[in-house]
Amino acid sequence: MPKQIHLAAHFPGVNNTTVWTDPRSASQIDFGSFVHLAETAERGKFDFFFLAEGLRLREMKGRIHDLDVAGRPESLTVLSALSAVTTRLGLAATVNSTFNEPYEVARRLATVDHLSGGRAAWNVVTSWDAFTGENFRRGGYLDEADRYARAAEFLHTARELWDSWADGDLPADPAAGEFARPGAGAFAHHGAQFGIAGRFNAPRPPQGHPVIIQAGDSYEGREFAAADADVIFSRHGTLEDGRAFYKDVKGRLARYGRRPADLKIMPAVTYVLGDTEEDAAERAAEIRRAQVSPQNAIAFLEGYWGRDLSAYDPDGPLPDIDPDLGDGVSQGRAQFRGDRAETVxxxxELAGERGLSIRELVIEATARQTFVGTARSVADRIDEFVQTDAADGFVFVPHLTPGGLDDLVEHVVPLLQEKGVFRADYTGPTLRDHLGLRPPAAGSARSEREAS
Incomplete structure (x- = not known):
């Protein structure tokens, strides 16, 4: 029997992914935009709808980077509202573990899970920079190992809070004076990162624990996912890279007493459809040029060069000056953290071999279209990835807000259903049902702590 494909929808609205010059693009803040994409995803029987998070407006050369979209609503607030206009679609929020506290995050996620009838998910992320930390009382930042240590204990603490209410603790009839047992919600956690005790005031979520998502690609990130995540986002969009990542991460699960089916690997991908392969390729090239405007090309290069390159022609050759490897000119963008000298x-080398201009190079270096072709060839390619263990499914990032998934749901999803590799309808009410995940046992977090 073929593997079943998992699909998710990412709401675009920051970076240069969205083609804002397209007349079909709408607001990234208006609630109607969120509703349109969520309803499209639910019509396509997607597993979940995903929102990213940003805790500070990014800057370039000391000014707000206005090539980004200046403004992003808080994820859990939006998803709470979407729970009222959807019935089966999972609702996944990115919530930072560096600048939040376990009690409040666990309470908010439990609330969304209750409001949605068991459809909440948490993408656990960390922050690496003091720039973002300036927005918070604690300030500063954590070293790489420390931020993952905090994230792991943060998640385990949240699970203890969810488990502090057993499944039978919800009052049957509070109006009649029938309340939960006296011990309901009692917790005490004393660890290296957190020391808290009290009573948790949100009953155990319908799913037991909301679905946990993780996106790290480092060694620490992969270990964190293998130990604690239900879904991991991957950046590996080719068959070869996808299979290597899949084998590596799935191979780590046994050390934590987990099965391969307990963790779904879902790369973030895009798509472009055309009537023919040539038509699709032409459309994809047009979209890439719209995404990488002349201004975006220069700004992107400045992030790696660490210099003001505004005097350079984006349609001309690369700068002949060496990069400044100091603090750089970009704030709040993780992509410029690596070995910038090696990237340059x-x-x-690539620009010299192919005679690429600045803009052409940035288009080549940031190519995003994973699936380009006719509806049939895209459906076949998606299926090939999953059946050959390069992925368990995909998180689609459309280039239009909010109608960017319309064509995928209308033309590609029916072909996947026809192939018998994607559901014709939801078979259960919760996100764990959609993903085929086992429910956590009540008290599992407590048992984990005692075993350690």
């Missing part, structure tokens, strides 16, 4: 070296 590789880009010079």
């Amino acid at each position: 070296r590789r880009w010079r």
